[in-house]
Amino acid sequence: MQINVIEAAPEKRNKKPQDESQLGFGRIFTDHMFTMIWTAQEGWHNAVVEPYHPLSIDPAAMALHYGQEIFEGMKAYPGRDGGVFLFRPTENIRRMNASAQRLCMPQIDENLFLDAIKSLIRIDKDWIPHAEGASLYIRPTMIATEKALGVHPANEYLFFIILSPVGAYYAEGFSPTKIYVTEEYTRSAPGGIGAAKAAGNYAASLYAGEIAKKMGYTQVLWLDAVERKYVEEVGTSNIFFLIEDELITPPLAGTILPGVTRNSVLRLAEKWGIKTSERRLSIDEVLQAIHDGRLKEAFASGTAAVVSPIGWLYHRQKEYTIAGGKIGSLTRRLYDEILQIQYGIKEDPFGWRVKILN
Numbered sequence: 335m336q337i338n339v340i341e342a343a344p345e346k347r348n349k350k351p352q353d354e355s356q357l358g359f360g361r362i363f364t365d366h367m368f369t370m371i372w373t374a375q376e377g378w379h380n381a382v383v384e385p386y387h388p389l390s391i392d393p394a395a396m397a398l399h400y401g402q403e404i405f406e407g408m409k410a411y412p413g414r415d416g417g418v419f420l421f422r423p424t425e426n427i428r429r430m431n432a433s434a435q436r437l438c439m440p441q442i443d444e445n446l447f448l449d450a451i452k453s454l455i456r457i458d459k460d461w462i463p464h465a466e467g468a469s470l471y472i473r474p475t476m477i478a479t480e481k482a483l484g485v486h487p488a489n490e491y492l493f494f495i496i497l498s499p500v501g502a503y504y505a506e507g508f509s510p511t512k513i514y515v516t517e518e519y520t521r522s523a524p525g526g527i528g529a530a531k532a533a534g535n536y537a538a539s540l541y542a543g544e545i546a547k548k549m550g551y552t553q554v555l556w557l558d559a560v561e562r563k564y565v566e567e568v569g570t571s572n573i574f575f576l577i578e579d580e581l582i583t584p585p586l587a588g589t590i591l592p593g594v595t596r597n598s599v600l601r602l603a604e605k606w607g608i609k610t611s612e613r614r615l616s617i618d619e620v621l622q623a624i625h626d627g628r629l630k631e632a633f634a635s636g637t638a639a640v641v642s643p644i645g646w647l648y649h650r651q652k653e654y655t656i657a658g659g660k661i662g663s664l665t666r667r668l669y670d671e672i673l674q675i676q677y678g679i680k681e682d683p684f685g686w687r688v689k690i691l692n
């Protein structure tokens with residue numbers, strides 16, 4: 335399918351922030367967006383890169399009532415050689431299609447999806463920030479737009495992609511976080527949509543997140559919904575524990591998001607000769623390992639932060655300190671390695687980098 339391009343008039347363009355250290359995350363958007371429409375009769379059509387604009391949707395649009403809304407999160411990285419890289423984009427595209435399938439939404443051709451991202455970034459390439467650790471965040475999204483009440487898969491969808499220049503995640507330095515273990519609320523149940531990047535999962539997570547914040551913690555650690563025993567994820571990130579010499583992360587059993595960063599951490603650790611396990615890990619095993627001094631490191635993984643060290647866990651009115659509240663050496667090594675692959679600084683033995691602009 336042909337992607338049409340309609341450029342924003344120069345006088346309509348947004349002001350790029352001068353001070354890249356003030357970008358923050360997801361508050362500023364570029365001059366263009368990609369949109370494409372799907373109908374049951376015509377399939378995907380009207381693929382266009384056009385000026386960024388508010389959407390006009392019917393108040394009866396099904397996404398607003400029944401929550402057929404999925405998204406992705408990825409980044410374009412300014413390379414040291416002046417080029418622009420994506421990191422494992424096909425993984426995000428396939429995951430979006432997996433989310434779409436789970437929510438009865440239409441599939442998108444992988445090549446068209448990648449072309450849409452490339453066309454959009456090409457036209458807004460001046461928005462790519464160049465400060466250390468900064469990048470252009472990419473948010474592909476699909477919503478059900480059919481005007482109809484009644485619960486059934488919609489017959490019309492809008493797919494769009496927007497871009498946001500984002501600053502370095504650790505603007506104030508790479509520092510360990512405080513995590514609140516909730517036994518009261520869960521994120522996702524077996525058979526549910528926890529493995530999909532679907533909007534409803536995040537709405538459902540907010541309440542526990544607010545409780546954690548009130549208690550002075552940055553994120554929630556989710557336990558499994560059945561036994562409230564096994565570790566699942568932390569906030570909107572995957573989770574890893576280094577117990578003695580075993581790097582452990584929960585298995586992809588349908589209740590957690592299959593993170594691209596999670597997979598990259600596993601592949602790198604294996605390459606470095608570290609024993610990795612995708613297995614169920616109970617919170618009791620974690621607390622016991624802290625008690626015995628065998629828990630060496632804990633960290634969260636995700637596109638936004640790459641890896642985020644965990645320094646403290648709150649569980650049943652008690653706070654536990656992990657590795658003295660310091661950043662572990664494996665956590666730091668993973669962070670440096672992944673970042674340097676993403677920005678084209680280090681060699682890329684797995685072929686994860688995709689150059690989209692020279």
Ligand SMILES: *Cc1c(COP(=O)(O)O)cnc(C)c1O
Pocket residue numbers: 407531567569570571572591592593594595596635636637638
């Ligand atoms: C996006 C996300 C992750 C991390 O996935 P990445 O592909 O590594 O960015 C983990 N858990 C949840 C719930 C997420 O939404």
